[in-house]
Amino acid sequence: MTKSITLNHITKIEGHAKLELGVKGRKVTKCELSAVEGSRYFEGLVRGRKYFEAHEITSRICGICSCAHVIAAISAVEDALKIEATEQTKQLRILLTLGERIRSHATHLYFLALPDYLGYGSALEMASKHRGKLQNALNLMRTGNNIIKVIGGRDLHPVSATVGGWLKLPKQEHFKSIRKELEKAKKDALNTCKLFFSLKYPDFESSTECFSLVDNDKYAVLEGKFTSEKSSFDKHQYKQFIEEYHEPRSTANFVVKQDHRYMVGALSRLNNSHNMLIRNAKKMLKSSKLRIPSKNPYHNNIAQAIELVQCIEHAINICETLEIKQENVIKANIKAGNGISAIEVPRGTLWHDYTLNENGVVTNANIITPTAQNLLNIQEDIKTFVSGILNKKKEGITIEIEKLIRSYDPCFSCSAHFLEVKWS
Amino acid sequence: MLSAFFGGEMELNAKTLYVFGNEFLDFDSFAQKISKEISKKIKIVQAISPEILLDSKDEELLILDVVKNIRKPAIIEDASRIMTKNIVSLHDFDLGFFLKLMNEMKINKKLKIIGVPSKGNAAKIAKEVEKWL
Numbered sequence: 001m002t003k004s005i006t007l008n009h010i011t012k013i014e015g016h017a018k019l020e021l022g023v024k025g026r027k028v029t030k031c032e033l034s035a036v037e038g039s040r041y042f043e044g045l046v047r048g049r050k051y052f053e054a055h056e057i058t059s060r061i062c063g064i065c066s067c068a069h070v071i072a073a074i075s076a077v078e079d080a081l082k083i084e085a086t087e088q089t090k091q092l093r094i095l096l097t098l099g100e101r102i103r104s105h106a107t108h109l110y111f112l113a114l115p116d117y118l119g120y121g122s123a124l125e126m127a128s129k130h131r132g133k134l135q136n137a138l139n140l141m142r143t144g145n146n147i148i149k150v151i152g153g154r155d156l157h158p159v160s161a162t163v164g165g166w167l168k169l170p171k172q173e174h175f176k177s178i179r180k181e182l183e184k185a186k187k188d189a190l191n192t193c194k195l196f197f198s199l200k201y202p203d204f205e206s207s208t209e210c211f212s213l214v215d216n217d218k219y220a221v222l223e224g225k226f227t228s229e230k231s232s233f234d235k236h237q238y239k240q241f242i243e244e245y246h247e248p249r250s251t252a253n254f255v256v257k258q259d260h261r262y263m264v265g266a267l268s269r270l271n272n273s274h275n276m277l278i279r280n281a282k283k284m285l286k287s288s289k290l291r292i293p294s295k296n297p298y299h300n301n302i303a304q305a306i307e308l309v310q311c312i313e314h315a316i317n318i319c320e321t322l323e324i325k326q327e328n329v330i331k332a333n334i335k336a337g338n339g340i341s342a343i344e345v346p347r348g349t350l351w352h353d354y355t356l357n358e359n360g361v362v363t364n365a366n367i368i369t370p371t372a373q374n375l376l377n378i379q380e381d382i383k384t385f386v387s388g389i390l391n392k393k394k395e396g397i398t399i400e401i402e403k404l405i406r407s408y409d410p411c412f413s414c415s416a417h418f419l420e421v422k423w424s
Numbered sequence: 425m426l427s428a429f430f431g432g433e434m435e436l437n438a439k440t441l442y443v444f445g446n447e448f449l450d451f452d453s454f455a456q457k458i459s460k461e462i463s464k465k466i467k468i469v470q471a472i473s474p475e476i477l478l479d480s481k482d483e484e485l486l487i488l489d490v491v492k493n494i495r496k497p498a499i500i501e502d503a504s505r506i507m508t509k510n511i512v513s514l515h516d517f518d519l520g521f522f523l524k525l526m527n528e529m530k531i532n533k534k535l536k537i538i539g540v541p542s543k544g545n546a547a548k549i550a551k552e553v554e555k556w557l
Contacts, residue, residue: 107517124521127528134529138478145475156472 017252017410019379019401021386028387033379035252043365051077051332051360052163058352058367059157062411064107066157067100067148068345069352069367071222076352077163080339081332081360088327089165094221095318096151096158097345098311102185103144104346105266105304105311108409109192110137113301116403117199133195136188140308143185147315150174164330172324179319182312186280189308193284196305201298202400204388206381208261208295210268211373213344219276219310220269222343227272228262229293235342238351244368254376255368261376264348265408266303267294278317281310297381298407334360347371347409371410378408439482440467441557444474444489444519451542455488458540461550464557474522477533484534488553489519491539497552500537503527 022030042061046054055073059066071093078085085093110133111123120126127134145155150170152158160168213224214232225232226241233241244253256262270277271293274285284306285292290299336358342351348370355364382401389400443459446452459468469476477485491498500506503523523535538553 111517124524124528127525128530131529134525138475142475142478145473154472155476 019382019405021382021401023386023390026387026390028383031379031383031386032247032249033375033382034247034250035375043367046354046362046365049362051081051334051354051356051362054352054354054362054365055161055163061367061369063156064104064411065100065345065347065350067096067152068343068350070152070158070161071097072341072343072345072350072352072367073354074161074163075222075341075343076339076354077356078339079341080337080354080356081163081335082337083164083330083332085330086165086327088322088325090222091318091322092151092166092170093161095315095322096148096161097221097343098315098318099144099147099151101144101346102308102311102315103141103148105308106137106140106144106188106192108346109196109301109304109308110134112409113406114195116399116406133191136191136195139188140185140192143181143188143312146181147178150178162329164332165327167329169324169326175319175322175324179316182316182319186309186312189305189312190280190284192308193288193305196301197288199301201296201301202385202403204296204298204381204385204404206263206295206297206377207384208263208377208381209257210271210293210295211257211262211264211349212269212272213342213349214272215276217276219273219278219281219314220344221314224342224344226342226349228268229271235340235351238340238342238353242351242368242373244372250375252375253368253372255373256376261380262373263295263297263377263408264370264373265300266307266346266348267297267300268348269344270294270303270306277306277310278313280313281306284309297378297404300407300409304409332360334358345370347411348373369411371408374408374410378405378410440469440480440486442469442471442477442480442485442487444471444487452490454542454544454546455490455540457546458550458553459488461547462554462557463550464554466557471519474517474519477522477526480533482533484536486557487519487535487537489537489539490542491537492542494539494541496541497549497556498539499556500539501535503535 017035020030020032042058046057049057054077055070058069058073061069115122115126118126123134148158149155153160153168160166209228209230211226211228213220214227215224225234241257242255244255246253274292277285288302290302336356338355340353342349350370351368353366354362357363382404385404386397389397443455445455447456456470504527506520506523538556540549
């Protein structure tokens with residue numbers, strides 16, 4: 001029997017993705033995942049602009065991950081200009097990043113992933129019967145949002161962070177209110193863990209290498225070496241290890257590490273840094289019965305749930321200890337140079353790389369998103385996974401593929417609801 | 425911007441007006457322009473994302489937003505009349521989806537949306553809107 005499945009319109013990576021699958025007998029003969037979005041040219045848009053504009057422009061790559069791009073761009077520019085941010089600035093950046101991760105994970109888990117597991121087409125359909133669950137989500141999203149609003153000055157595309165520091169510092173009393181809200185959100189995060197631990201996930205193992213930043217003594221957020229179970233390297237060496245390549249069918253690049261696929265995201269972070277989780281997050285990992293390291297991409301949902309607890313605890317720690325001092329933005333000593341940043345954002349490691357000329361103008365830019373890094377891994381996982389479920393009906397196979405794609409929480413994850421399936 | 429079936433009008437009595445839209449898009453920024461012309465004393469919040477509605481202490485959510493395909497201001501009180509697609513990405517988590525979700529979750533808030541067209545004389549429309557504040 002020969003059949004083909006074409007999944008068009010996997011919307012997002014700020015556009016669309018598509019999967020073409022060919023099956024002959026019991027063998028998958030073709031499996032091509034591609035981004036078919038219109039090119040967005042952000043790296044081109046940054047070229048010719050001043051160093052202090054890069055984060056404002058790249059923030060617009062994504063409304064969901066705008067904080068991530070702001071911090072990544074600022075960090076890379078500071079790397080180029082040899083600016084060392086103050087400890088206060090670093091803590092504020094971490095807090096902003098944690099707020100975004102809380103908001104993003106809660107939204108993905110409840111509104112995109114959960115309906116699959118409860119047998120609904122969308123969160124709206126499940127709202128009346130599962131009100132409590134969605135209330136947990138809304139509480140968490142609001143907490144994340146409020147952190148971003150207070151620290152970043154705006155709940156989307158934050159405006160307070162800049163090269164060399166903070167344009168408008170939050171007041172000390174803001175940390176009390178954030179902390180209070182975080183304390184309340186703990187319960188929602190723990191409920192999320194219990195819920196996602198109780199779901200039944202397919203038994204599947206990806207033949208991949210799990211990469212994330214690993215810091216010396218804490219669960220990495222903005223610093224650390226890019227590390228897997230096999231290797232570790234500094235961000236400045238990334239071009240020696242990571243290679244982007246273009247497939248004519250796709251407008252998003254594919255990324256490999258020394259010719260091999262790899263995976264980034266919450267599960268990779270958990271695999272590599274589980275021993276650095278804060279108290280309650282560590283307890284949750286234990287109660288999840290998840291065997292670490294796990295290479296089952298469906299477990300990314302469990303990892304995100306545990307990270308909700310981790311992010312809340314980490315953010316509370318910052319709120320308890322940070323004493324805001326009035327600091328001026330560090331003045332940049334403009335010079336030519338190259339700067340690289342690698343930071344952990346909701347979907348994995350995000351890379352920004354800028355070259356500046358002697359006037360502080362960006363002459364070259366390179367951005368590698370977590371979704372681009374996961375793209376090949378998702379494709380190869382689908383190929384392997386589908387081989388084991390070919391006895392299912394077409395609709396069943398499609399749903400399982402969608403669940404697999406969504407478990408990675410790629411920027412196009414959810415769009416699988418929109419898939420048009422063509423069989424022949 | 426909302427897509428909705430629209431109908432009757434009625435007086436409003438709310439404390440905060442949540443104004444939605446995207447200031448960078450001509451077709452979606454008109455509610456914000458109108459809100460700047462409102463002289464009546466009312467707390468106006470320029471809402472960037474719909475989750476802000478969860479913070480409202482008012483019994484009634486009062487919202488100003490552009491509604492597609494209307495020529496004059498109109499009141500929408502029933503969230504089920506707002507046309508939304510299924511949420512297919514985090515980017516679809518917009519005001520329309522959020523209001524429907526609140527409705528489905530039976531979050532007890534009365535809803536009153538002052539829908540305005542996407543273009544026109546902002547000062548003139550603001551006067552009409554003020555009658556409902």
